Amino acid sequence: MIEDDISILRGLLDNLKIEGYHVLSATDGHQGLDIALEKLPDMIVLDIMLPGINGYDICRRVKEKNPDTPVIMLTARGKEVDKIAGLDLGADDYVTKPFSLPELLARIRAVFRRYNKTRLHPERYTFGKVLIDFKKYKAYVADTEIKLCSREFAILKYFIEHADEVVNRYDLLEEVWGYQSMPTTRTVDNYILGLRKKLECEPNNPKHIISVRGAGYKFVP
8 A cells, every 4th residue: 555645544554454454555656666566465556646756657667567466546636637547557446536445445356356367367477576477488586587397387377276275296297297198296296396496485495385295285375
């Protein structure tokens, strides 16, 4: 939440937390942009008229870096040209002040629903410091390109489609390799070890590709 009006910000923070959201906040453009690019939030709600960097520039910078991050813009401006400018920069919704809190909460839920549907089969996906571009078959860790083979991309896509679920090794074998290849579960384990070395900050203490004893693996975004 990036908003320079302290009274509005406090009210929104309190109500969003009551709704169960974990909220980070900033009151100026520079601080807000730094948090947005470093913390990779699930959504950004920002005012347009901000000290330092305006909301338009923040939206543009965020969408260039993480195009899958949804953005809702807040503004006292109600002119159609201002709304068009925000939407053309990639904003997902636009709320004009004064607004009702129930309306904003409803719009936040609606944007999350839209993104959750598209994330089932994403072209680009981020987690931690990792960005995976399935369309271009490229992967980056902290902006450094990492070479992955097509099988590794397929494993990651399956993990993402089943995020936070326990994935059995045999399910991976069937979906990624197919029965005709006749690989073993040891093959899966070797690929997982390779992915951890390439993508995890601490491969021996992974935070995203977790082993579930006696069951398989779980991908935790």
